[in-house]
């Protein structure tokens with residue numbers, strides 16, 4: 612949700628930054644010379660250096676396809692990237708790898724079907740929920756919306772205990788259809804006039820029940836707004852959805 616990489620790649624990033632620190636030490640530095648000596652030993656025969664930083668870092672360089680930095684090191688006049696260039700190289704390599712793993716999980720795990728509709732990104736990025744609720748005092752609203760984003764989709768026929776109507780998706784029924792939540796719904800629709808222009812409000816209210824549930828949850832459907840207008844709309848629509856659920860489940 613916050614668009615951050617997992618903890619292991621963040622530790623790996625630190626290790627790779629430390630590598631740059633070692634190899635850019637002065638040529639006569641003992642630490643640098645020991646590192647290069649052990650690296651050569653490892654490259655010639657991996658069984659000679661089987662534990663510690665050298666095998667670990669070589670594995671990481673291979674994993675992220677960054678071996679160029681140590682290959683360069685063994686040349687008579689090594690061309691080593693600057694600290695800034697190396698940081699960017701490492702960041703891009705790790706981000707690509709993490710985004711690939713993330714995409715793989717999103718596409719193969721059915722638990723994320725609904726999440727992918729709400730957050731159709733091909734790389735790890737903060738969800739709109741985080742942007743809307745960051746530094747917000749109403750964390751309970753954020754928690755409820757996050758739970759809704761990651762819930763499994765249900766398409767079984769169910770009978771509503773409030774209005775005896777058969778529905779397939781409880782969330783859509785509770786938010787947009789059930790008479791039990793009509794007061795909350797009317798209040799929200801009236802309040803939209805304070806947030807949206809008349810034609811924007813009109814195009815939002817023209818959506819069908821499914822879209823009119825997904826759009827206030829943060830799905831990037833029409834109506835598309837710039838971020839300065841999107842955040843207030845979603846702040847209000849998140850409260851609206853949470854109120855609907857509270858009324859519906861009580």
Ligand SMILES: [Zn+2]
Pocket residue numbers: 771772773774775776784788789790791
């Ligand atoms: Zn109902």
